[in-house]
Amino acid sequence: MTFYERVYEFVREVPPGHVVTYGQVALHLGAPAAARAVGYALSSLRPGNDVPWWRVINAQGGISLKNRGPQADLQRELLENEGVSFNGEGRTDLSVFRWWPRE
DNA sequence: GAGATGACGGGCT
C-alpha cells in the first residue's frame, strides 16, 4: 500500500455534496504535515480512475487550480453540481460542506 | 545521495 493508494482510498470515501481539505487527508493518513504530498499524489491522477479528486480542496475552502488550467472550472462545476455552493470569493463554506470520516 | 518541485498550511508583516 503506497502513499498514493492511501490518498485515493480515502478520497473515494468522500460522499457527493461534501469536501475535504488536503491537510485533512494528510492528517487522516497519519502525516499531519504531508498536505503537499497529498496534492502531489492527486496531480498524478489520470482520467479514467474512480477517484473523486474534485472533492479535495485547500484549507481556505477554495480550489487550488485557479490558474493551473481548465480543470479549475471543471472542479467548481462538478461541486456545484453536487450541491456545494461557492461564495463571491470562489470559496466554499467548510463549516457546512467539510466531511469527516465515520469513527 | 543532493537539490529542486508542487493540486499545501500556518504564521508573520
Add this chain to the structure above:
DNA sequence: AAGCCCGCCATCT
C-alpha cells in the same frame, strides 16, 4: 486582505 517566508512530505532529475 495580500504577500512573503518557512516547514512538511513523497517524487523526480
